[in-house]
Amino acid sequence: MDRRKFFKAGTLAGVGAALLNPLQGFAHPIENEINYKNKKAKNIIVLVSDGMSSGTLNMANIYSERILGRTTNWIQAYKDNIISRGLMDMASASSIVTDSAAASSSWGSGERVKNGVINISVNGEQLLPIWQKFKKAGKKAGCVTTVPITHATPAGFTVSMKSRNDQSAIAEEYLNIGYDVLMGGGNKYFDAETRKDKKDMYAAFSQKDYNIAKSKSDLKKIDYSKPILGVFGEDSLPYAIDRKNSKELTNEYPTLAEMTQIAIDAMKSHKNGFVLQVESGKVDWAAHANDVAGLIHDQLQFDDAVKVALDFAKADGNTLVIITTDHGNANPGIIYGKYADEHFDSIQKYNQTNESLLNKIKSDTTEKDLIDFIHSNLGFTVTKEQADHLLDYYKGLYKDDDGLYNYKKLPFKSFAEIQKEYNSVGWISMDHSADYVEIAMFGPGQQNQKPFMKNTDLHYFMLAAAEVENKF
Template sequence: MAMAGNSQSISQSHPKNIIIMIGDGMGPAYTTAYRYYKENPNTEEMEQTVFDRLLVGMASTYPAKVSGLITDSAASATALSTGFKTYNGAVSVDVEKRPLQTLLQKAKSLGLSTGIAVSSQVNHATPAAFLTHNESRQNYNEIAESYINTDADVILGGGQRYFSTELIEKFTAKGYQHINEFSQLDSVTSPKVLGLFADVQLPWVIDDKEAKSLSKLTQKSLELLSQNPNGFVLLVEGSLIDWAGHSNDIATAMAEVDEFAYTIEIVEQFVRQQKDTLMLVTADHNTGGLSVGANGKYEWKPEVLHKVKASPDNIAASAIAADDWHSIVSDQLGFTPSAQEFSNLTNARMQGNKALAIALRKLIDLYSNTGWTSVGHTGLDVQVFAAGPGAKLFSGHQDNTEIAHKIFSLLPTRAFTNPSQ
């Protein structure tokens, strides 16, 4: 629970709205790398990022003891949404597989509006743990079907393949507008909305830098949820930072962090204007064991990453489809590999798209001097960023379950008599 010493702060600063933003897998090395990635080489000063500006504390992320010390996204999201530790793979159920009340469920019961805006499928581990319960994050269809009972006002992200025609008809029968193109966002002027914009994940930012997908979904969520005079709780997730980390893909990861940072700035502006909104930003865990510098060399070269024009996945697909693939690879990477490096790429190309994409990522690591220790998660503490009423509660070290307890303590103490639907 929130510490007793915080009770005065809580009573003085109850936010009307709460926005929880999770950079999936975004451990401290990612935000450090991002600072150097964004640095203007034409100035003497090292520019401050939104992460530097909003940093208030740190959080531990370990799961229930049955799962050891390294968490997965489901267990960590359960901790952040319910305040309880659980086993890896659990979606807001305890170690005995009993349902746990989530922040969004509690908020809805009090008469607040609720929503999620994510760059993964909407029924992925993190958003699922804020909306529903399941003994396994892998039960994607069950999780999608359970969303019909959440009464969430805004559900935006990917995941079309998990929502059958019959399920979508159930949503529309309950008053949801269903959209599947970003161009349709402007036509949605009031809740409720189910927006599914990709088969699974939204496109990599690096492959469509002008799309601003997550920030657009977040902006629309704020617009819709703000219509409830009682307030709202919104979850925003930069989901694909983690996916890039699992692939040890530094160029793609930095582009994902960049879009997440831009989305944070949009929310920060909302907080400044409204003055009644708390924004809480953190990561659920660290992914990949990213190191800023590697191989015994005291250097890291983010300028290499700025020249990469597409994700290694897309570069590999283009290279396999073309005869003149050497020029395509050089153009898309922003540098020309050596004869030996092209020989290695040729061998990888013969093995298919996946092998070539891996080889390209390793080549980008070599040229930028980026290191990785894992293709999984690691046990590092993660950073906590906050602004708005109640932000000081999150200063210093805390466990991820304490973050949830503190947010619960900032919710209204009783339900509104005029719950807005």
């Protein structure tokens, strides 16, 4: 299909009839559909729980209802029938199993690209990302994430790169393009001391009149009249559960919801509107580590950001909120058994991630000390055999190279297998899966969502919802 003829052909030929017949192609009846007939989206907020398998969404809601006494905002919106819902095929140009770069680029460019590249076509053509299109149309644009702001998902909305790994160059591209809000981790890609080329990107952003924030306290003093660069942490922000259980981390690092609110407040008064991408990137990292506490609590952190976006959209009336994920990862689930309920409920006793806990074990830790340490932090008692097996990794008898972000070669897989006996949560792998992913919408345009769409369709859906022609 000629993308330039997208509006003439009708936006929802693959996605629905956006401007011609707003009632065609409902996933199911929506109570507030009448409010959005023939109304364009002045603002668009795209929320991405990176690497969220359906089991992750499910487990976070079960945990929230059973332990916290409330339904998650995402599931409550389904129950209240206020948002449309469908599935999306996220395959890349090189595989039915996508990576985050190709997934985000499919939304960013409207084309499927190979895994590992950002908005570069299979023929090597540089494709114009959607946030640049919206910038050219006069809107403000921003990205917020819990992993480096230069990571694959925000980059897929914003830049074109031959390699997702060139994060130092991505930082420079952000400055050249002039995005309005950038918040996440990744100090090592901005600080002259840690960049290979020794460029001081903070100084460069300051020279272009950016407000620089490096802590939660800095954000409280931020000036909304200037563009914002917020970089928190050397690499990523802490996992939600680790921050929650540390006064120091709580005071130092903002939550995803706090960053989302600041991004909205900074751009909401712009006369031409804004576009914002919000990512809970460490849901994916926790799935790669088969880390159930990290996974559930970062998904709940994402859900808090969903509430911020939905609350704004409900009050504003001109904002399309899109809630989705870029791919599955590890496909976790609660396993049937006599003690499944109480085993799963025991996760409330976990006070840190597996990453945090495993990093504290040393080669000279004794069997008894390890058993006591795990019990005091996670609430269950491993056997002597299980303790000895874990300690063997620290004595160099085994190696565990599993988990994409397992730089210290921690025994993530073995520990998750041990935990399964006590929490009844199983995993199929430690990597991405070819799931059809959840996608939900609220606001102008939601009435045009089809029950099933291709990842590239979302690019044109957003342009159509905002009535921005694809002419750039």
